[in-house]
Amino acid sequence: LAKTTQPISMDSYEGQEVNITCSHNNIATNDYITWYQQFPSQGPRFIIQGYKTKVTNEVASLFIPADRKSSTLSLPRVSLSDTAVYYCLVGDMNSGGYQKVTFGIGTKLQVIP
């Protein structure tokens, strides 16, 4: 699986848009990009997944440039409840890509009142 790099931590004020970027220079042709959110003492929760360009759901948007060597998770108008750790994963999820999935340290987002 492709190695990913994300910032260790970020702070944001309530109501602001937050963008978390993940680098994955060795992404393979069949790899998808998936983001998870984890609150303390809970399991990670799926947020969004994409392959190229832009994906949007009710929670977030995912921007993927043409070269796919990075991706940006965008959280619109964050609230205190968005304070969590966010993980970026890259892998071929259609072919048992989760076989050896290991989550990195993730990005700890702190939303400030």
Add this chain to the structure above:
Amino acid sequence: DGGITQSPKYLFRKEGQNVTLSCEQNLNHDAMYWYRQDPGQGLRLIYYSQIVNDFQKGDIAEGYSVSREKKESFPLTVTSAQKNPTAFYLCASTQGSVPLHFGNGTRLTVT
């Protein structure tokens, strides 16, 4: 309402004792996983199973054992050989391209 159930939420054991953590899913997923998380760290893969009666070691399998006798169950035994067993343990499952679905974890404390 489908999901993954991990029990118990908190578990306390004395050093030298084996302990088994339960993971049950009713999502009809073929693949199941066990992760370990230490404070301030990411998740590390212990074992995974893609089908009943088959499982593979992850990155930190030493001191752990698993079984997969039923599709819906994937128990993890933390043996006395595990040097630092105190951690947060997470079970997950998936099927095909479906994103990983996690349980709410078991926090194991060994003293």
